[in-house]
Amino acid sequence: MRYISTRGGAAPRDFEGVLLAGLAEDGGLFMPETWPQFTPAEWRAMRALPYADLAARIIARFTGDAVTEAELRTMCHDAYGRFAHAAVVPLVQLDHRAFSLELFHGPTLAFKDLALQLLGRLFDHVLARSGQRITIVGATSGDTGSAAIEACRDRAAVDIIILHPEGRTSEVQRRQMTTVLSPNVANIAMQGSFDDCQDAVKAMFNDAPFRHEMKLAAVNSINWARIAAQIPYYAAAALALGAPDRPVAVSVPSGNFGNVLAAYGAMRMGLPIERFIVGANRNDILARWLDANDMTMRAVEPSLSPSMDIQVSSNFERLLFELLGRDAVATAEQMQRFRTEGRMPIPDAAWRAATTRFRGFRLDDAGTIAEMRRVRAEAGYIADPHTAIGIAGARAHAPEDAGMPVIIAATAHPAKFPDAVREALGEAPALPPHLADLYERPERFTVLPNDVAQVQGLVRAHARRNAA
Numbered sequence: 001m002r003y004i005s006t007r008g009g010a011a012p013r014d015f016e017g018v019l020l021a022g023l024a025e026d027g028g029l030f031m032p033e034t035w036p037q038f039t040p041a042e043w044r045a046m047r048a049l050p051y052a053d054l055a056a057r058i059i060a061r062f063t064g065d066a067v068t069e070a071e072l073r074t075m076c077h078d079a080y081g082r083f084a085h086a087a088v089v090p091l092v093q094l095d096h097r098a099f100s101l102e103l104f105h106g107p108t109l110a111f112k113d114l115a116l117q118l119l120g121r122l123f124d125h126v127l128a129r130s131g132q133r134i135t136i137v138g139a140t141s142g143d144t145g146s147a148a149i150e151a152c153r154d155r156a157a158v159d160i161i162i163l164h165p166e167g168r169t170s171e172v173q174r175r176q177m178t179t180v181l182s183p184n185v186a187n188i189a190m191q192g193s194f195d196d197c198q199d200a201v202k203a204m205f206n207d208a209p210f211r212h213e214m215k216l217a218a219v220n221s222i223n224w225a226r227i228a229a230q231i232p233y234y235a236a237a238a239l240a241l242g243a244p245d246r247p248v249a250v251s252v253p254s255g256n257f258g259n260v261l262a263a264y265g266a267m268r269m270g271l272p273i274e275r276f277i278v279g280a281n282r283n284d285i286l287a288r289w290l291d292a293n294d295m296t297m298r299a300v301e302p303s304l305s306p307s308m309d310i311q312v313s314s315n316f317e318r319l320l321f322e323l324l325g326r327d328a329v330a331t332a333e334q335m336q337r338f339r340t341e342g343r344m345p346i347p348d349a350a351w352r353a354a355t356t357r358f359r360g361f362r363l364d365d366a367g368t369i370a371e372m373r374r375v376r377a378e379a380g381y382i383a384d385p386h387t388a389i390g391i392a393g394a395r396a397h398a399p400e401d402a403g404m405p406v407i408i409a410a411t412a413h414p415a416k417f418p419d420a421v422r423e424a425l426g427e428a429p430a431l432p433p434h435l436a437d438l439y440e441r442p443e444r445f446t447v448l449p450n451d452v453a454q455v456q457g458l459v460r461a462h463a464r465r466n467a468a
């Protein structure tokens with residue numbers, strides 16, 4: 001399996017290359033040269049597999065010779081064996097057609113654990129073979145950082161530095177990152193927005209000498225391995241609900257567009273996913289685009305669903321590449337204009353092609369609270385604010401065929417957002433036992449201004465200290 005850049009200016013790589021590189025040298029994102037496929041008979045046979053085996057079977061199609069299915073199976077059992085539910089990703093029925101796909105039973109209570117617990121093991125696997133050391137830098141609006149830190153803490157060949165926007169994550173999210181005192185972990189609270197953090201990370205990757213000196217690697221969803229590791233849960237849910245013999249829809253509360261892109265990948269691998277509902281809070285650039293082909297950047301505003309407070313959805317570039325018929329020159333041009341002009345005039349034909357399957361949905365904070373109350377009253381279900389947007393989106397945009405089930409990506413455990421849950425339901429859910437003392441643990445982080453040079457200085461000092 002080879003990977004190509006969405007901007008066409010980087011040499012193709014194998015899986016190990018894209019795992020370690022993250023972003024391509026031309027600023028583009030890696031995509032598989034062709035989508036691997038399973039036949040309907042092969043999908044049906046997978047219905048019998050436990051989740052870890054299913055995941056290994058699917059991900060092996062992306063790893064090629066770099067990691068075998070047997071090696072992946074060992075890693076997946078190790079990673080997903082730590083989850084708090086035997087099904088790993090259980091489906092909970094909410095009404096006659098809506099199903100909550102609970103992706104939050106991992107160590108940090110959000111769906112990021114599904115990909116990152118495996119990614120940490122994949123890094124170990126390939127680095128042990130080559131004797132290298134890497135430095136992971138990442139930006140987080142909350143959940144990626146804690147999941148990445150949890151996946152990489154105390155790993156011998158990995159240093160990790162995570163940037164979060166100061167004061168813009170929930171306290172649980174911050175503490176899940178800053179209370180990990182392992183020597184290979186550093187946290188930066190940046191005085192800016194999530195997009196500022198993400199820009200600083202991109203700038204470090206685009207600084208080739210720095211990137212090579214530090215052996216930078218990415219854990220943001222720009223890393224293809226993360227997308228590959230998210231495809232299996234959509235497959236598991238679709239198979240459980242009758243695919244490939246019954247079409248399904250998905251509703252995904254979205255930020256960087258990685259999670260919904262994984263669902264799209266499941267479709268490209270042969271599963272009948274007929275509709276993709278892309279949920280947003282008031283930061284609704286994707287919903288505006290899907291409604292009216294208006295892709296215009298606006299300032300990021302804080303909301304009750306902070307993991308979706310994003311205006312530049314990095315993985316959108318991958319869908320754009322597909323919609324433009326994999327024309328890398330056209331993709332690069334569009335991305336360049338978006339960067340300089342703040343808006344992207346996507347050709348009408350590409351937009352229309354997207355709207356055959358994709359729908360945008362937006363819900364403000366008041367609507368989110370109302371939806372959390374409704375779901376609790378009608379299904380006895382406590383949804384976190386992100387998941388609530390997914391549930392509301394499923395009601396608004398489910399396909400007319402009432403027999404088609406809708407899989408809602410339940411992206412976070414409600415205990416991760418206690419303030420919003422308290423506001424909606426009058427009481428906050430308890431943290432699971434392994435996090436019960438989170439509020440008593442000491443924290444460690446460094447506050448820095450929105451200044452790439454200062455961030456680079458801290459990264460260099462951290463990596464040097466641990467390599468010594």
Ligand SMILES: *Cc1c(COP(=O)(O)O)cnc(C)c1O
Binds near residue numbers: 253254308
């Ligand atoms: C990361 C995250 C999202 C957004 O997912 P993307 O893959 O970035 O679109 C939504 N909800 C929660 C709880 C998250 O942690």
